[in-house]
Amino acid sequence: MSRDLCGVDFLSIEDLDLPSGVKEVLSRRGIRSFNPVQSEAISKGLLEGARLLLASPTGSGKTLVAELGMISSLKREGGKAVYVTPLRALTHEKYRTFKDWEVLGFKVSMTSGDYDSEDAWLRNYDIVVTTYEKLDSLWRHGSRWLKDVNYFVLDEIHYISDQERGPVIEGVAVRAKKKTVLALSATISNYQRVADWLSATPIITNWRPVPLKQGVIYQQSRKWKVLMEDGSEFSLEGSDPIIGYALRTIEKGGQVLVFRNSRRMAEQTAARIAEAMGETEEGKEVAEEVQGVEEGSTWEKSSLSTLTRRGVAYHHAGLSRELREVIERNFLERRIKVIVSTPTLAAGVNLPARVVIVGDIHRFNRRIVGYQEEISIMEYKQMSGRAGRPGFDRVGEALIVVRASRSSAERIAAKYLKSQPEPIESRLSSERAFYSFLLSTLAVEGPSDLKKLRELIGETLMGEDFPGSLLEESVNWLRSNGFLREGDPPSLTDFGRKVSDLYLNPLTAKVVREGLSSLSEPCNLAYLHLLAYTPDAPLVGVSREEEIQLYGEVDCELAIPEPEEEYERSLYSSALKIALIVSDWVNEVDEDTILSAFGIGSGDLRSIVETMDWLSYSAHHIAKVLGMEVHSERLRILNLRVKNGVSEELLDLVRIQDIGRKRARVLYHNGIRSVEDVVSNPAKVKSLLGEKVGEKVVQNAAAVIARLP
Secondary structure, rough: OOOOHHHHHHHEEEHHHOOOOHHHHHHHOOOOOOOOHHHHHHHHHHHHHEEEEEEOOOOOHHHHHHHHHHHHHHHOOEEEEEEEEEHHHHHHHHHHHHHHHHHHHOOOEOOOOOOOOOOHHHHOOOEEEEHHHHHHHHOOOHHHHHHEEEEEEEEOHHHOOOOOHHHHHHHHHHHOOOEEEEEEEOOOOOOHHHHHHHHEEEOOOOOOOOOOEEEEEEEEEEEEEEEEEOEEEEEEEOOHHHHHHHHHHHHHOOOOEEOOOHHHHHHHHHHHHHHOOOOHHHHHHHHHHHOOOOOOOOOHHHHHHHHHOOOEEOOOOOHHHHHHHHHHHHOOOOOOOEEEOOOOHOOOOEEEEEEEEEOOOEEEEEOOEEEEOOHHHHHHHHHHHOOOOOOOOOOOOEEOOOOOOOOHHHHHHHHHOOOOOOOOOOOOOHHHEEEEEEEEHHHHHHHOOHHHHHHHOOOOOHHHOOOHHHHHHHHHHHOOOOOEEEOOOEEEEEHHHHHHHHOOHHHHHHHHHHHHHHHHOOHHHHHHHHHOOOOOOOOOOOOOHHHHHOOOOOOOOOOOOOOOHHHHHHHHHHHHHHHHHHHHHHOOHHHHHHHHOOOOOHHHHHHHHHHHHHHHHHHHHHHOOOOOHHHHHHHHHHHHHHHOOOHHHOOOOOOOOOOHHHHHHHHEEEEEEEEHHHHHHHHHHHHOHHHHHHHHHHHHHHHHHHOOO
């Protein structure tokens, strides 16, 4: 055992009796000792299967703690280990990391999305990486392999406090804590309560591999001042504090992450910083890589290539996944010096930088039109936690731009720099969340009387704080709306079971059922608008001018009557915009045209299509279980069109692997209109698609025919 300069213990891997093969994997990564966070976890029984709650700053090595816990469990008890994350991007990142352990004979896999499947194939894997939503869905489907899981890692457990995702995470934790659990978080203020709930030993530390200095930037007599938490103060050059601090950092060889509260602000700030920087040779190489990306609009690639030539990029969910990956990789390789992002990056992939600048402490509340609120302390901690890149920076810096007087800066500093984050609280008590929780519970546990349901609710973080009448009221609501059978104990109807299997919120299923019942004639636009109006649908912004134009494009009777209340009207307009976006998509309108016409990004389009694919698939099955045969068949076809972005006439061709909407249209226009046509005309297919691609497509078409009954 050795000690660092602060007297913190570092355990040498040579001094520990680690499971066989572990030292070899760690040595290949260049790891010779465990840092204080990892050492503390080991001393608290990590390798012996102790139940732990670990809260430590971003970049402090929690992932390796999870790996050691999983591998030790697999070596000691066999079975399986499951690592759960709140985001798909994190799922991919962890999967790539965990693949290292396959040299020990452990098979690693990941799964996310596709909520109407039990993924039986995962029985052949030892380590499974997934999202909370997918794991919840697998439990609802009764996936048998889950009985073999002995170890659960619950990453970013503080997301329980999130209004949207928290109830799902809490529901997963209730089931996971019946086995050995390791819960991870960057910071938890009420850690003892959470640890007691999980029956876990808390490990709480502020140790960071790179020390963090924090401060606020405020305005004084038209000049910008920087006030650090230790009381030191200095002035910034220039009229824009973000540009000034970014250039100051870059001149000293550091990188910068800037967080802004909207996409437009992120893009504009990136452009202003780039104007103050010169082009570089490595920047030109990155720009060429950006231009070569297949996914993404012409405008996005043009805009980003201009910025990356100067070592700057913006990053938000509107960009395609491929563009985001190019930006992230080049930032990690230090070819991009500055990323300006929306706060979503703070909860996503690991991109540390020497300096983090939080450009806004306010965000817009989409549920209250025109209202801004201060971000939570937890959100600030997530962003500031990215400051300091191990191996490159001796110190990380996190700055908040206040744009006000010193007194305001001191208030902000006291709130965000010196206070603990908000306590983790259950979000299950809302009707929307509790209906889903009850449906999920009955799907997993089977028919359960009120006494048993109360006992299960007692296992949640709500515990004794559970509102007394909520259970009876929720059971009555689910029963009166057809999700539960009449009589006791409460049990799912066929409709309720299907809704649970589809992973739909009961409120969404209610809207879909009532909407389909009200439609006198099938209409694709009406279907799409109905689905986009549900609680599970995405939201998009709609201006007043745009709203008038959207309403003028409605060409059939919609299932949802036009509301009068302003908030409901904004949801209605958002749903109409999404419906028209997807309508263009299924009618093969060029992607650039769609993005330009509706003012969205390529990432937005992908997200909308994925969600509407799931909702149209779900609506098809709801209609089927309710005996609405006409709607069911029309929705089945619509779902296939949404999934592939094609007209109905191309549906046969897109069954072939490697045939998307563009290649299918080329083939169809040239007389190749079915899978059989592809197999019968290999020479023509190769002439249209190229020799190499054509040969592969013909083989794939033959495979489709071979699978036919």
